[in-house]
Amino acid sequence: MPVRPEYTPADAVATDRRAAGSMVAAIAFATLTLILLAVPASAQTPLAITIDDVPWNGVEPLDGAAGGTDRLLATLMERGIQATGFVVCNRMEDGAPIVRAWLAAGMEIGNHSAAHRDLNSGMQPWLDEARRCESQLASITGKRGGFFRFPYLHQGPTAAIRDEVADALAGMSYRTAHVTIDNSEWILARAYGRALQAADERTSEEIGSAYVAHMLDAARHFRRVAREKFGRNVAQVLLVHANALNADWLGEVLDSLTAEDFTFVSLEVALRDPVFLLPDAYVGRRGLSWLYRAAPLSQPDPWDEAAEDALVRRFGE
Ligand SMILES: [Zn+2]
DSSP: OOOOTTOOHHHHHHHHHHSSOHHHHHHHHHHHHHHHHHHHHHTOEEEEEEEEEESOOSSOOTTHHHHHHHHHHHHHHHTTOOOEEEEOGGGOOTTOHHHHHHHHTTOEEEEOOSSOOOGGGOSHHHHHHHHHHHHHHHHHHSOOOEEEOOGGGOOOSSHHHHHHHHHHHHHTTEEEOOOSBOOOHHHHHHHHHHHHHTTOHHHHHHHHHHHHHHHHHHHHHHHHHHHHHHSSOOOEEEEEESSHHHHHHHHHHHHHHHHTTEEEOOHHHHTTSGGGGSOOOOOSSOOOOHHHHHSOOSSOOHHHHHHHHHHHHHHOO
């Protein structure tokens, strides 16, 4: 049906005067107006926050990993967000106090393998690690299975490995914690760690502001990708890490996403979106947004490469 973007109330009045059955036209116009008014509410994008490499990744802040974790968790709780933290089990301290702090704060905990092994480097030792981490986490949470996050988002370099691993994880009662908003936070997190070690406050501040801008950009980008590929606003899943950058700056990132009409939901709720039930159509060695696994690209995403290059040029690798 052709669309008339220039259609205005004045047109409707003019049509009314000419046409018979002007009441019908007026009612149709009123209905159209109501539909248009309803659009902003449905433009909200559900967003789940997932935080990898718990207990901690990289340089510790002055208050240590425990203090940084407390600040990170407070940031989430103040905003009523239930995030999911993905644990690298070999990095847990004796008695797992940080993982327990996550649980005490009402957050969800998932498996991110025992030693953050890359599935591209071989399947059997990788599966052993996933199992080892599963039983360690079960002894802390009292629950089996749950969510699994692939290290580097590498899901298997061949179709045979990808499918065998998917079956093995399902056998452990795991669901894959897909990511849609993939981003270059890790580049900024490294630079932030270096600035912290050098006690360079000016650079830390610059990196923090660049981080907020980058994450907003990434979120907008993947919302656009969803609309282009699937014709609608899908639920999104953001990936960041348990690090000093987020202990200091995640709150600002979350507030800027709220201002951009993202609304926070748990991972459980986000993964109910039918986009996550689509078959995995990607086979290869890359770590990708689920939007690119469900609807693969013929070329790497130019946005992703440009954003990464710009950050590396500005803050180093
Ligand atoms: Zn990781």
